[in-house]
Amino acid sequence: MGEFQRHRTVWNQKRKEALTGWLFLLPELIGMLLFNAFALVFSLYLSFTEWDLISGLSGIRFIGLDNYMKMFQDSSIILALKNNLYYTVLTVPVSIAIALVMAVIIHTKVYWQGYFKVVFFIPYISSIIAIATVWSALLHPSLGPVNQFLRRLGIAELPTWLADPDTSLLSIAIISAWAGLGYIIIIYLAGLTNISDELYEAADIDGASELQKFFKITIPMLRPTTFFLFITMLIASFKVFDIIAFLTGGGPHNSSTVVVFRIYEEGFINYNMGYASAISWLLFAIISLITAVTWKFRKEDAA
Amino acid sequence: MIWIKNRLSKIITTVIMTALSVFFLIPLLWMTSAAFKFETDVMVFPIQWIPETINVVYNFKAVWMGSVPFYTFYLNSIKISLAVTLLTIAFSSMAAYSLTKLRFRGRDLVFILLLSYMIIPAQATLVPRFLLVRWFGLYDTHASLIMMDMFSIYFTFLLRQFMMGVNNDFIEAARIDGAGHFKIFWSIMLPLCKPILATVGIIKFIWSWNDYQNPLIFLISRELYTIPLGMALFRDDYTNNYAIMMMASLSAIVPLFIVFIALQKHVIKGIALGGVKG
Numbered sequence: 001m002g003e004f005q006r007h008r009t010v011w012n013q014k015r016k017e018a019l020t021g022w023l024f025l026l027p028e029l030i031g032m033l034l035f036n037a038f039a040l041v042f043s044l045y046l047s048f049t050e051w052d053l054i055s056g057l058s059g060i061r062f063i064g065l066d067n068y069m070k071m072f073q074d075s076s077i078i079l080a081l082k083n084n085l086y087y088t089v090l091t092v093p094v095s096i097a098i099a100l101v102m103a104v105i106i107h108t109k110v111y112w113q114g115y116f117k118v119v120f121f122i123p124y125i126s127s128i129i130a131i132a133t134v135w136s137a138l139l140h141p142s143l144g145p146v147n148q149f150l151r152r153l154g155i156a157e158l159p160t161w162l163a164d165p166d167t168s169l170l171s172i173a174i175i176s177a178w179a180g181l182g183y184i185i186i187i188y189l190a191g192l193t194n195i196s197d198e199l200y201e202a203a204d205i206d207g208a209s210e211l212q213k214f215f216k217i218t219i220p221m222l223r224p225t226t227f228f229l230f231i232t233m234l235i236a237s238f239k240v241f242d243i244i245a246f247l248t249g250g251g252p253h254n255s256s257t258v259v260v261f262r263i264y265e266e267g268f269i270n271y272n273m274g275y276a277s278a279i280s281w282l283l284f285a286i287i288s289l290i291t292a293v294t295w296k297f298r299k300e301d302a303a
Numbered sequence: 304m305i306w307i308k309n310r311l312s313k314i315i316t317t318v319i320m321t322a323l324s325v326f327f328l329i330p331l332l333w334m335t336s337a338a339f340k341f342e343t344d345v346m347v348f349p350i351q352w353i354p355e356t357i358n359v360v361y362n363f364k365a366v367w368m369g370s371v372p373f374y375t376f377y378l379n380s381i382k383i384s385l386a387v388t389l390l391t392i393a394f395s396s397m398a399a400y401s402l403t404k405l406r407f408r409g410r411d412l413v414f415i416l417l418l419s420y421m422i423i424p425a426q427a428t429l430v431p432r433f434l435l436v437r438w439f440g441l442y443d444t445h446a447s448l449i450m451m452d453m454f455s456i457y458f459t460f461l462l463r464q465f466m467m468g469v470n471n472d473f474i475e476a477a478r479i480d481g482a483g484h485f486k487i488f489w490s491i492m493l494p495l496c497k498p499i500l501a502t503v504g505i506i507k508f509i510w511s512w513n514d515y516q517n518p519l520i521f522l523i524s525r526e527l528y529t530i531p532l533g534m535a536l537f538r539d540d541y542t543n544n545y546a547i548m549m550m551a552s553l554s555a556i557v558p559l560f561i562v563f564i565a566l567q568k569h570v571i572k573g574i575a576l577g578g579v580k581g
Contacts, residue, residue, distance in 0.1 A: 018407035020484045025413060028398035031454030034435065036420040039428035046430060053434075102320075110317040118567055119324045122331070125563050125570065127513045129531040130552040133538065134334045137545045140346070145333065148348035178327075183574065190575035239426050242515040246535060260426045267430045268520055276430050284427040291422050 040284070046277035053271045067278035076254060077262060077279065083169055084258045088237040090173035091180070096229055099181055103188035104218060117189065121182035128179060132247050135175045136162060165255035168248055172256055176243060184229055191225035192218075231294045235287050259283050331556075337549035338362060345545045362550040366537070371525055373554055376533035383448050383529060384511040390453035391507050392500055399462035400488050404474060421456050429520065436521055447521040448529075452511055458503050461576060465499040466492065502573035505566050509559060530555045 047067055051060045071077050106116045123131060138146050141160035150158055161171040195218070203213050219226075241260040244250060250257035250265070259279065267276030332352065337345045341358040344351060367373045402414055425432075432451060441447040469492065477487050493500070515531040522528060528536065537551045563570055 014407075017405055017484070021401045021405035021407040021410060024397040024401035024405065024484075024488070027394040028417075028454055028456075028459060029413065031394070032417060032420050032456065035428065035432055035451070035454065036423045039431040039435070040423055042431040042434075043428055105316055105320060109313060110320050111313060112317065112321075116320060116324060117571060118564065120327060121567075121571065122328075122560065122563070125509050125559055126331075126556045127531055127534075127559065129513070129515055129534045130555040131330075133534055133548055133552045134330050137337070137345075137548065138330060138333065143346040145346070145348060145350055148346075152348075178330075186571055186574050235424070239424055241426065242531075245519065246515065246531075263426065263429060264520070268433065273430055273434075280427040280430060283424065287424050287427070288422060 043277040043280050046274050047281050049274040049277075051273040053273050063274070067275050070275065071278050071282060076257065077259075077282070079254055080257045080259050080262045083256060084238055084240075087169055087173055087240060087258065088234060090170065091177050091237055092230065092233045095177045095181055095184055096226065096233070099184035100188055100219075100222070100226070102181075103185045103192060104214065106185065107189055107192045117186065120185050123179040124182040126179070128176075128242050129246055131179050132175060132243050135171075136247060139171055162248055163252060165253045168252060168256040172243055172247060175247075176240070180233075184233075187229055188222065188225060191222050195221045227294070227298055231290070234290050234294070238283065238286055238290070259286070334549045334552050337546055338553045340546050342544055342546045345549070358546065359550075362546050365541075365547045366550045366554055370540070371528075371533070371536055373530075373533060373551065375526055376528055376530045379445065379527060380512055380529045383445055383452075384508050386445075386449045387452045387511045388504050388508045390449065391455050391458055392504055394453065395455055395458040395503070396462050396493065396496065396500065397488070398459045399466050400484075400492055402459075402463050403466040403469075404471070404487075404492070405484065417456050417459065421460075426516075429516075433520060442521065443523050443527065444521075445527060448514075448517050451517050451521070452514070455507070458507065461503060461573075462496065462499060464576075465496060469495055498569075501566070502569045502576070505562065505569050506573045509562070509570070512559065 046060075048062060048064055049060050050063050050066070053059075102120070106113055110116060138144050139161040141147060141158070141163050144161075146161075147158045159167050162168050199217050199221070200213060203217060208216070239260060240258055241264065244256055244258055244261055245264065248256045250261045260283065263276050263279045263283065266272045266279060333350065336350075336352050336354060339357045339359045339362070340351075340354045341356060344354060344356070398417075402410060436442050436447045436451070439447075439450075441450065473491050473495070474487055477491055482490075512529075513531060514529070518529045518532045522532065525536065534551055534555060537548055541547045
């Protein structure tokens with residue numbers, strides 16, 4: 001075989017490998033380009049327009065920044081943002097703290113570890129809609145077991161939970177936190193198995209107490225896990241939709257409306273495609289901001 | 304002495320945690336018990352955990368053989384979740400193979416591209432995806448849901464992580480024997496990936512089974528509804544008939560329980576994997 005021919009074969013092989021490579025990537029790439037990249041750009045374009053969908057493509061009217069101007073004066077959007085923030089504060093830090101303690105207990109301090117892993121995890125894998133149905137019965141203002149129990153305890157002013165604008169979001173947060181706790185525990189348990197036993201043994205020799213070990217070894221060693229949980233849960237809390245759409249529909253009196261619910265209402269109920277797209281970009285901006293800020297913190301942390 | 308003390312404290316924490324876990328399970332126990340009851344007994348307090356009279360046959364019939372029977376939702380959910388799971392596994396593992404075991408120009412760029420797409424939340428692209436579905440003529444079809452859900456960057460990454468750990472010697476040896484990449488992918492890589500594929504498959508199945516948002520947006524015909532949408536129908540049709548609603552909830556959750564308890568190691572491993580790799 002001559003030098004030229006060998007080159008040719010190598011070149012052919014490389015080309016074949018490249019072709020195969022792209023072929024294997026093709027389906028995933030089409031999906032991502034269509035539903036992520038194109039969809040995002042398309043939604044940016046729509047956010048500068050007014051369009052009711054029914055009038056067809058010719059009905060799209062360019063209106064510049066009007067949607068964004070409207071958005072920042074729209075009291076329902078501001079309320080949705082406030083509610084999202086309130087929901088985040090209620091669910092993320094408390095759940096992380098409780099789950100951390102429980103994970104540490106499950107990791108070393110109990111028998112039947114397998115049982116506990118499964119039990120706390122069951123609500124997480126169950127359909128949130130079925131879970132929400134159960135809780136809406138449990139929290140029924142007059143007949144529900146929760147309030148009947150509180151009545152037995154002699155509490156006169158019973159909360160009406162989902163029916164009360166003051167407590168609707170709190171009730172939703174309790175249900176979500178209850179359903180999501182198992183997920184955090186599982187992630188923490190995975191983190192805990194990565195901590196070397198030697199650290200604890202050394203601390204034992206130095207006569208460290210359980211609490212000292214928890215604060216001086218466990219918490220610092222779990223920092224990357226906590227960081228991961230914090231960022232993903234923060235983002236997830238701004239994407240909350242299912243449980244709110246199902247339980248309260250954003251009510252009563254918009255008390256549990258959130259950003260994604262507003263996108264849903266404007267886009268798929270009122271058919272305001274332009275305005276819904278502008279709110280979509282608000283959501284995208286918030287999530288990008290969270291990612292960017294927490295990422296910067298992590299870098300500083302690592303340095 | 305210390306040995307005894309440790310043992311004792313472990314027993315005590317186990318007892319406390321067990322009490323806590325029961326407290327945690329109460330809503331689900333209550334649901335199960337209510338699904339067996341007459342409507343009039345559901346809200347009786349103190350709670351009758353074991354009902355004195357049972358109405359389970361009536362409740363079951365109302366849910367499974369009523370005006371919009373539950374088994375329709377079941378079949379729809381099984382069909383969609385299975386299709387979504389198989390397609391996700393196929394596309395994600397193909398992409399992961401290409402990103403780890405094939406060398407060509409542009410590969411790393413594609414990888415970075417996919418990585419950056421991960422922060423685009425599906426909720427922010429709902430409007431354009433709704434329009435795409437309508438333009439493709441797939442509005443109010445199961446195909447729309449399958450199409451929406453069959454691509455997953457998350458699982459592509461999970462599979463990529465795993466495949467990076469697969470020794471290239473297997474592939475080199477097969478190359479020398481004259482096998483093409485399709486053959487290597489199918490008869491070497493996929494069998495080696497079985498454990499992670501099982502994990503990915505189960506998690507994707509559960510997520511798809513529980514999805515509420517996409518069916519809510521893309522479906523209108525009752526007979527096409529999936530289980531979560533069917534639950535919303537039951538709530539509207541049987542307002543305040545809690546026994547029937549709890550039977551519906553129980554019916555929605557039981558298959559997930561069975562799958563989860565049978566395969567819990569895979570599920571838990573998969574969730575933990577995603578979290579640790581971050």
